[in-house]
Amino acid sequence: MKRRQFIQSTLALGATATLGTIAGCGGRGSEPQAPLPFNPGQPLPWTNWAGNQACVPQWRYAPANEDELISALKVAQGVIRPVGAGHSFSAVTTTDDSMISTDLLTGLVSHDPVTLQATVRAGTRLNALGPLLAPVNQALPNMPDMDYPSLGGALANAVHGTGVDFQSMSAYVTGLKLATVGGDLVTCSAEKNPDIFQAALTHVGALGVVSEYTLQNQAPFELTEVNGIAKVEDVFDNMEQLCRENRHFECYLVPYSTLCSTVTTNIRQPGDVAVGEDDPDGANTLRGVFEATTWIPGIGSDLYDFVLSQAFSGTTDMVRTGPSHVVFGHPRLMRFREMEYTVPAELGVTCAREILATIKSKGLGLSFPIEFRYVKADDIWLSMFEGQDGCTISIHQYGDLDYKAPFAEIEKIFWKYGGRPHWGKIHTMTAAALAQIYPRHWQDFHEVRRALDPTGKLMNSHLRSIFEA
Template sequence: MKRRTFLQAAAGAGMTAAAAGTAGLLAGCGRSDAVPQSPVQFVPGRAMPWMNWSGNQSCTPAWRAAPASEAELVDVLARARGVVRAVGASHSFSAVVPTDGTLVATDLLSGLVSHDPATLRAEILAGTRMHALGPMLHGVGQSVPNMPDMDYPAMGGAIVNSVHGTGQRFGSMSSCVTALTLATPSGQLIDCSAERNAEVFHAARTSVGALGIISRMTLQNVAPFRLVETTRIETTEEVLDEITKRCAMHRNFECMPLPHSSLCVTIATDEAGPHDTPTGEDDPQAVKSLRTLWQAVGWMPGMGEAAYDKLLTTFMAGEGSQVRVGQSYEVFPHVRVVRFREMEYTVPADAGPACVREILRTIRERRLPIAFPLEYRYVKADDIWLSMFEGRDGCSISVHQYGDTDHRAYFAEIEPIFWKYGGRPHWGKIHTLDAARLAALYPRHWKDFQEVRRSLDPQGRMLNPHLKHIFGA
């Protein structure tokens, strides 16, 4: 039986029925009915609630604004009530967006402003979604050098959190920004770059949206390129043993270890040759099938983690690879239909293998009921004050939990492991660190950032409770 057929069968009626009896199996990490739900109750005249993609953040802003120009953006900031927060595609897991005051959607600030064929730079509006950016840049002979594994975010929302893909030779999306325009809470429009208002530039490229609202940015791009992406099932230990070689062999490389299994999914991406052809199909529901299999195995008398590993190994190892080929902006992103919650820390690149091994060992030894794969990626160092990659090459490691299952107990088990390895949390993903802990992780520029923040927003108009917590303001 092929991998896909097997996993689909697992998700089918037989195992689903078995899984129905397994609610208690997940008790160690909470039950889905323990997750606080956000009721969307219709009350005429009352403001509409906002909710993020994964359903763990919500708010009811008193005013929702959608400026269509920089002049309107400045006006909105001048008239805003309460705490002001911008919103892109609502794809952050952390509480960076919620406000009961003014929520500023950036959707109408979208599109290409100008481009330069000589330098391969392009100025774009900050609300441009990544899925629109690819074809738009392609049309003018440019492409971003790297992308995350999905293309839903708005560019403004992406850069303020240092959103990244994988590849030891590539920095985050923020590292491609050479200039930007920031509308401050006091109604100024500041143009900044490494040469002009440099302090604002170093702070604003990764600001967690604390300095104001970015209206436009200039990207340093490359010429368009085609990619071939190969997905394989491999043995986690073998991949980690030769991770340096793997990363050197491919333009982009990442690995997704499967908990309670010796296997991982690897994704190797290279520039495509003329003879590369696609094979196999991407299965956006595969993570759901993994959970069903995990639950079904747990339900069967006498079966446990060893049986789960054996079943996965029998049916998945040795499977042929799946190949996708196309323009870079078509191949980097994947469809994400299964909702989840995520915690990601970036540890120094050299510490990556030890850290991920300790996480896998902890899941196994503490018998945490986790089926969702981990994610393991590399990102090049940069000089952006609050970037997770500031001053050091990074290995970004993520743990996930299904959106209908309480993630808290699982994440609480794993987060101290990241701390032990000097990890810096992804600003847009779940973590529990406060200002004092974060300041210690950014010894070079934490204070510089706070000075710029206070000078641009002395009254703290951009600070919701989460930002107050992380910045100690």
Template sequence: MAMHLTRRQLLQQAAVAGALATLSSTPVMAQLVRAPRLIPWRNWSGGQSCLPQARLAPKNLDELIQAIRKAEGKVRPVGSAHSFSALVPTDGTLLSLSYFNGLLEYDAGTLQAEFAAGTPMSRMGPALKEIGQALHNMSDIDYQTLAGAISTSTHGTGVNFSSYSAHVTGLQLVTASGEVLDCDNRRNPEVFNAARVSLGALGVATRVRMQNRTPYRLRERQWIAKTEELLEDVEKNTRENQHWEMLVVTHSDYALSIALNETSDPSPPPQDPAEEGGNEFVSFIEKLDKYGSDFPAARRVLLNSLRHIASFEDRIGDSYEIYANVRNVRFNEMEYSLPAEYGPACLREILKLIRDKDLRTWFPIEYRYVKADDIPLSMFEGRDSCSISVHQHYNMDHHNFFAAIEPIFWKYAGRPHWGKLHTLNARNLQPLYPRWEEFVGVRQELDPRGKFLNAHLSSILGVA
């Protein structure tokens, strides 16, 4: 279609073009025209964001080394953006390992397998099954990359099962100087031990070797019971089930109890993924809160009545299919791990505070157990732990809600999950970790100028 311009319109457009040409010839404007386009970054919940000077995705080890050496300012590795804490944000360089993906090698005799560090956990299960292996345990969210999961001591549940980090048998690390370190119990053992939970503060992990087991199948069983009865039966529930947890329905007397155990039974017909893992249950609670939060007594009655109408089909399948759940409701999260024996008392105190203060929330509280390990900065170092996770819907205010509850975790010597929200700094954290100085010493040696430290890491590690 032809476009007809009047003489006046033609003169106006010519004037604008001339002005732009004049401006672009000035040094300042020319610099702005040549400036790279900055792309903002946000995490999964939208609670963390930044505008980095550069966002790089090196395609191989050599490109990664050069990117680290040439980077001006701070450098932060980024995975799937599923951490709620401020581990990633920087105005310097964000390094994605999206090209560092997939199974690299394996040993059928030792049941060990090495993956590129940027591999999403969701892709590891099928790859391991093909070589006759499986992870010992998994968290219920598998969006994270392998490097991100071990860097924050991510975990599942089960009194006899430790975090991902405890199953790492070797890794490769690129340091701030661009040096490549191969680490395990024999090569660079001090670095290896610290790097299994590193917060990305020691360098960029490129390869991770995991100790696995033979493939297995799981049955998931879910039922609603009184929260107090489940707490009274914690020893029985954790003894009789390989993996047990509960999702406590706030403003009610009940919780969703979840047990996973190995089985050889065949799989039932597939479910709609949106209805798996309690998603339908959570969505119903959300709707009930929307219309019932102004009537606390009636809300409690309605929530308690869920036990009469909610039913759950057992899920059976390969382990990696059953551990992981679709999470289609976004939230922000605070989690603390405390000595296992304090779990029931801590949860009771949290629930009492929510009830007494009528704190606005509807998201269930997650209650799990994790086995002790020997990693300096692991939340589970030296003690079997109970992990309690408090959530808030992403468009609801989580600051005041978490601030009210967090001191209860402190009372029970809780250690915050590194990938989730908390307000502690180095002065508060150091007494909680007997081997704190061991990690700090390794970090100082590998990155004396703090290239991998953003403001959050400087605060929690006590680096000026």
């Protein structure tokens, strides 16, 4: 029996035999309400993927080449914000003035078969990149766990996957072209305009609009991903070994339970075959079990843990195998909201234990699994991994449930561990505090930013709050 069927049948059993009628306890939709209505005759509202950020841009531009991009930047009025795929949870793209979409700036510009570098237009979606690079014998060394973002949006925010030997995607950039609000097109690399290059490797869309990036890739490779279930304390106790022995390791901690799901990804071996399939609705199923087993006052979460343990015992691992760009990405069809902080790698397990204990002791209602990953240090000025190996811990909430109050409780824990927020995810840190956690290059970045955008045309209220003390 597949794992999902098993959970569902266990839920059904629990519902009828143990708990009596539980109608109404599960199965709620997780779609957020549209934050802004569309009024005919008025400009079209813009909404991010998660449905928690919205705006009504008066002017929208979708340049198809660098000339059109420069022209758009020259005529754009008010606050200008570039937008990729709208997959950030934070208000990094919103403006009621001028929005510049990179949707038409796509495709492979050139590639070098010797250095394995490729130049790609910044609006190219990550899910288009694999199929573009494969025919020229290249592949990205690592990717995030879903592939909907644009390259420009991902690199603006130091987007990352997992793996102690892999840095964020921004660290694999060797050159880029930046269109500024002044109407210049600046070519940058470690040798040419090095300060702008350094700042632009993770820039939260605050320097201009990047038209193309040159990426350091590697030869194509195939991967096998194995998804299992384990006791969370066993995983915590063996974390170093799991990270060292696998090309990529991550786990999803299941709050209110003693379990986690593990994801190990390695180079495909002969004979590896797929088993089962990805379940994009898995977190909703888990929610159903959570709600069905924890609603009775006084029962606590022991029944939930028991039901999950029963459901998962004896199930087989789910295996995905194939070209790297296919295996790295997963469908993410269910809406949720997310806060992610990076804490120093060596504090990751302790921090996660405290988060799990706090969710349970305070009854925070965060039952969505918590993603736990490692990323290697880099030297990019505003990367969350600048100067330190990082452990990224991602807290999620279902799209129809309140996230602000529970996230606020967990955010205090992240601050205690010196956490740095993911620029594209929900957080409440502002400039003065952020300057403290980026002590080496905060000022360097802002000198470049002010030189390129002296009047703050790119500053919406969110960027002002995070960048202007």
